[in-house]
Amino acid sequence: MLRRSPLVLLAAAAALALSACGGSSPADGIVGGSSSAAPSGSASGGDSGGGVLRVASEGTYSPFTYHDQADGGKLTGYDVDVITAVGQKMGMQVEFTDVTWDAIFAGLEAGRYDVIANQVTVNPERQALYDFSTPYTTSTGAIITRADDTSITSLQSLAGKTTAQSLTSNWAQVAKDAGADVEGVEGFAQAVTLLKQGRVDATVNDDLAALDYLKTTGDTSVKVAAKTTDTSQQAFALAKGSELTPKVDEALAELKADGTLAQISQKYFGEDVSG
Numbered sequence: 001m002l003r004r005s006p007l008v009l010l011a012a013a014a015a016l017a018l019s020a021c022g023g024s025s026p027a028d029g030i031v032g033g034s035s036s037a038a039p040s041g042s043a044s045g046g047d048s049g050g051g052v053l054r055v056a057s058e059g060t061y062s063p064f065t066y067h068d069q070a071d072g073g074k075l076t077g078y079d080v081d082v083i084t085a086v087g088q089k090m091g092m093q094v095e096f097t098d099v100t101w102d103a104i105f106a107g108l109e110a111g112r113y114d115v116i117a118n119q120v121t122v123n124p125e126r127q128a129l130y131d132f133s134t135p136y137t138t139s140t141g142a143i144i145t146r147a148d149d150t151s152i153t154s155l156q157s158l159a160g161k162t163t164a165q166s167l168t169s170n171w172a173q174v175a176k177d178a179g180a181d182v183e184g185v186e187g188f189a190q191a192v193t194l195l196k197q198g199r200v201d202a203t204v205n206d207d208l209a210a211l212d213y214l215k216t217t218g219d220t221s222v223k224v225a226a227k228t229t230d231t232s233q234q235a236f237a238l239a240k241g242s243e244l245t246p247k248v249d250e251a252l253a254e255l256k257a258d259g260t261l262a263q264i265s266q267k268y269f270g271e272d273v274s275g
Contacts, residue, residue: 052095053087053244054113059098060187063212063268064119078268082136083117083236085260089251100186101166105130108237114244116237119206121170126237131245133236134252136261138275141174141228142207146195152202152225161201164191171204174228188213196221204228208269233275 057065057079064079075096087094099107104116108130115133122132145152152158159179165172167184175182183200185191191203192213202225210224238245255261261274 051092053083053090053092053115055083055087055094055096056099056104056107056113056116057096057118058101058104058187059096060189061118061209062188062216064209065117078137078264079117079119081264081267082255082261083115085255085264086236086248086251089254090247102168102186105168105237108239111239114238114242115248119209119234120237121232122235123170123232129240131238131240131242133238133245133248135233135235136252136274137208137234138231138273139234140207140231141171141204142210142224143202143204143226143228144192144195144210144222145202145225146198147221147223149201149225154226155228157226158202158204162199164194164200164203170232171206175202175204192219192222208273212268 057075057077059065059067059075061077063077065075065077067073068076075098080096084094097113099113101118104118107113108116119137120126120132122135126132143152143155143158152161155174155178158175161180163175163180163182164185165175165182166187167182172182172184180202183194185194188203188205188209191200191205194200195203207224207227213219214222214224236248238248252261256274262272265272265274
């Protein structure tokens with residue numbers, strides 16, 4: 001949320017660390033376990049060469065990280081497939097943990113996992129605090145409204161409107177900068193629910209997530225009313241100075257060269273979005 005494009009303030013990052021300590025979920029927001037997408041083992045700190053790569057993702061952000069109920073609740077998605085392939089290139093087992101977005105960076109800072117794989121947008125504020133891999137997704141933003149709403153046709157139209165956003169996501173800042181009153185939610189699914197209930201006017205999110213939602217659900221009660229003009233890049237986030245960062249980059253370069261990233265993109269989006 002990608003988690004994903006525009007600015008997140010340093011103050012927000014500080015607030016994030018504090019909020020994670022008082023979250024309602026156990027273990028500072030950790031709400032799930034490992035996925036069958038890759039073999040898992042005991043968390044060993046992310047040492048390369050036979051170690052465990054501990055990965056955090058929301059598990060609620062289709063098509064990037066979500067639990068497929070048609071497949072026994074298995075964690076799957078674009079980001080899951082990409083980081084799993086990265087782990088295989090690195091010779092590491094991949095262990096996934098579901099973490100709420102508002103607690104995900106605090107867990108990284110606390111060393112609970114090695115990498116965040118959840119469509120994290122690269123921006124200067126985050127780069128000052130964390131390492132980022134080579135980007136593996138390029139996207140734009142989308143403004144989703146109810147299908148019968150003709151009052152929102154651009155980002156500027158959000159002035160005076162209410163949007164539903166994860167408060168620490170870049171999309172919350174985009175909406176605020178446009179003059180919207182932002183109501184906090186846990187993720188995209190909850191934002192769409194509030195929108196359909198008429199409790200908010202819109203939600204801003206990654207265009208790939210929005211288009212996938214419309215395609216897979218057939219929901220005609222909402223629409224993409226407009227797109228943002230800027231593009232953004234998403235990457236894996238790691239702790240500042242992590243020894244794993246260059247190894248992840250090397251693996252991504254190999255996956256780009258051998259066509260694996262393009263194949264994963266085609267699987268979920270019908271086109272190569274890896275940039």
